[in-house]
Amino acid sequence: MLTINNLHVAIDGKEILRGLNLNVNAGEVHAIMGPNGSGKSTLAQVLAGREGYQITAGSAYYMEQDLLAMTTEQRARDGVFLAFQYPVEIPGVSIALFLKTALNTIRKQRGLPELDAIDFLNLMRNKMQQLDMDESFLSRAVNDGFSGGEKKRNEILQMTVLEPKLLILDETDSGLDIDALKLVADSVNSMRNPNRAIILVTHYQRLLDYIVPDLVHVLLQGRIIKSGGAALARELEKHGYGWVEAESTSRQVA
Amino acid sequence: MSTATKQLDELIGREYQHGFYSPLQTDSVPRGLSEDTIRLISAKKNEPEFMLDWRLKAYQHWLTMAEPRWANLHHPPIDYQDIFYYSAPKSEKDGPHSLTDIDPELLRTYEKLGIPLKEQEVLAGVAVDAVFDSVSVATTFKEKLAELGIIFCPFSEAVHKHPDLIQQYLGTVVPYTDNFYASLNSATFSDGSFCYIPPDVRCPMELSTYFRINAKNTGQFERTLIIADENAYVSYLEGCTAPMRDENQLHAAVVELIALEGARIKYATVQNWYPGDKQGRGGIYNFVTKRGDCRGNNSHISWTQVETGSAITWKYPSVILRGDNAIGEFYSVALTNYFQQADTGTKMIHIGRNTKSTVLSKGISAGHGQNSYRGLIKVLPSAENARNYTQCDSLLLGDKCGAHTFPYIEVKNPSAKVEHEASTSRIGEDQLFYCTQRGISTEDAVSMIVSGFCKAVFQELPMEFAVEAQKLLGVSLEGSTG
């Protein structure tokens, strides 16, 4: 579904990703782990089409299309969804307006009829119930004055409503208490299916206790330096990133 | 009235205690202004033809102008024909002969400010021995600077020695037509400083000590011109951190700064001229035009000012951000006590692309003081991605003073981002009570809170200067000197 080859990305001339390779197939859950500053968030932002990053080399293909040539909204309509680490506040725009606008443009792309107000409301009620969210949420402005947990929950709500094909969760676990974390994990798990791929970007192993990944990648200084199964995450938790780093340097020296 | 309020009132209401010495008569050109006066001034200074022509043009223009009335200032009319436009340096025998002739209160202030004895003599106008340190110190400085190709000399000297530079740059930032006071200055200026830093030279010292020593008797119409050539750097400290002995009623100075590509100029002022007495009698009228021109790309000009003196302050140090990526900054503390009035602020004119400006203004009003911030942020259509951030805060002490803000924001480019914030607060009785309950005197508490309020501006001053400025603020607030 997603193939990234030798991706180099810089911000203001400073190289952040230095030759990243990643292959994600439909039905898989990948976890990308790494310490602060390793380039995790950059990767997530670049995949979603954030401007301001210079792609100096490499390629990324999503469902046989050149992902990097697509506009942000094209990517979203074709099923790329990024759950933001820091969702932006948009005063004056209600969640209902926001989501209805997004959902109907995406449905149009997929050849589905637009939802009218009643169908939309029913859909929302249903999804919000699953997330234990109050209906009054709909009339609040997007993320405006939300607590950290509410913002993350709003991201998950959007994810379940928009039904993307490729989910990228950027540190969605940070700042969540254990109950909220379980709720997020349940939602993500419920979205797992053979046609969908999920990329979890995280600093800690905690989230992976609830969403068991098929593959774990360790990102360090802009490159994936180690990949493995779910067990790798637990090793990391035990030994820290220094352990992989040392291992990789010694390999380089050798 | 609560005790704390009463204490505060007493504190800010205390009589000004600097006790300025009575004015001295000097050898002068007769009172009044005419073409003859200007010819006489020019002749006394033995000026070249171009300088006289410029003065005369300025005078002709000045005749067509009227005093500006838009400022939030009130003063009796100024009789421009009742002013001496030229005073020869005071002769030694007229001055006080030693520090024992000086008002002890003034000396006490100097002591508080930690000014060395020799400098105290200079500041107080004591006629000092001709071989006094200052001359030799000045000479040493001058030699050291000359090695680097830096020109730093009195304006009148520059007119003779560097007429090409004067002709190239004089009046290019503040033309003689600029405003009423600038025109008056252009016609009559007595002297001032000239400074040129050649390309790629970083001026190794703060140009302050030198100036302080040479600043005596520069007269009321000062003219300063500073040019930083490509990639040059200079930090210039104007004025004096002590109350300067000065009995001129009207000051109309002009300062022009020119920063060429990659150059940086830092200009700091601490002004504590005589503010007038408790009833608002006397005091200096200070009408100053200060403007910097970031002429080259990546140039950078910062103004920092601490204004605690003068009965009237009319002053808007500004930056024209002409070059791309140019940066303009204005940091200001203005304090008004007694019947002092200050109408001060800045203009940031964004012309080049990616130009940035920062304005930080702290106004403190006490007694019957009226403190106005007046600022203009102008973004022209050419100024792609211009950025401005302005913060102007007012602190009120007592209930008879006033704080005013007049920020003008004009934006003609949609990529600009301009932010302005302002707040007004007072020293609360609860704050004072809290401090006094912990054993801090009201005086110290006020001074502490005010220092905190001004901290962000003091941080922009060179270290040594900042310490003195902070002390000065304490002294001025003490109503003044307790």
Add this chain to the structure above:
Amino acid sequence: MSTQLESWRNMALEFVPHALAGHDVPRVLAARQSAFTRFAEHGFPTRREEEWKYTDVSAIGRRTSLAPDNIPPDPSFEAKLLAWSIASEGMHLMVFVNGHYDHTLSMTDHLPHDIRLTSLAYLLDDTSHFSEKFFDKKFIAHDFFDKKHEHTTFSALNNAFATDGAVLYLAPDMVLDVPIYLLFIASGRGAAIYPRNIIIAGENSRAKIIEHYIGTLDVHNFTNAMTQINIAAGAEIEHCKLLQEGPAATHIAGIHAEQATGSLFISHAFTLGGHLCRNDITTQLNGTNSHCELNGLYLMNERQHVDHHTRIDHIAPESSSQEHYRGVLDGSAHGVFNGKVVVHPRAVKTNAHQVNHNLLLSRQAEVDTKPQLEIFADDVQCTHGVTVGQLDEDSLFYLRSRGIDADLARSVLTYGFANDIIERVSVPYLRTRIEHLVLDRLPQGDQVKDLL
């Protein structure tokens, strides 16, 4: 400088009051004439005056018609339709065409008995109407033509030339839930229109008043309107002005309130159309514990010019004010905001908060803003803030990352920006109406409308 007189000085305008309401009541005529003299002494303001620095009104002085017409033309069908639709909403409606009351289009039958809503011309023509229990005989001399209401030279002109308007009197404790809708239709060609409204709210009374100016024709009408509002202790007035003048129209207006102890004044000003629009909105907080809220939204395009001057005078202690103004400027539009807050020496414990946010959407658009604080008391809390900028890039990215295309995302965000002001209006009908007017101006606004 040219010594040629402005054309209005050659128009014998001093005789205009003889043809207006109240011309046979000597006191009224005299008051109008002296107001005209005061206007003529000063003339129209020039840009050299601080309050008119960014707004050039010299074109008004060159108009060929400044005198109001006596018989208004028939309003357009669209305007009538609007009147009928408002009446059908059940609101108390007074319609004015070119500044003259049109009772056939109005609907005031369902007003409670303790409320007087009358045409000003009716009162002026016969002072005997003042003997009714609600209006004092001294009313005209003291309140209507009083110089203290001449906040600008245009107010003096309005004093001289006012044709008609609404006079509302709320008896003490009278609470009116249904809004009063004053609809001002500009019709005809090149008309000069001088409405004057007077609102007197008795103690603890409460009402909502909508002042809607609409001009549909592309003609050079000139409206000079004034509304004075007197709010007694404990009373609450929500006033909403909706300005939707035609594309060539000039509209200069004043709304001036005075507030007693514990009163509340909420003003909304929505300026959505007109060639040159200026609102001077002022309030005096004369009583302790009084509160005002001034909200405004201006949305301009093409070569439109909009200027809002607000002034809040905190005179009594413990009063508070909140001010929120926002502007969206596209095309070659020019927006001006001048918000003055004055805290007088006695007004301790004042709490004043003001913000002005501006969006510049095009290269030719321009905004000049001046938030101004004048503080003469020390125990106060005052803040103001201004921003000028574009739509936030992070927000745009967020919307686009959810599949919304860039143009629609911009419209949604602009709508959100404007909505901050719209949602402060308490009348649902009006909120929806303004929302739609705003969306009509945005690319793909219809799409957003459908989604709402």
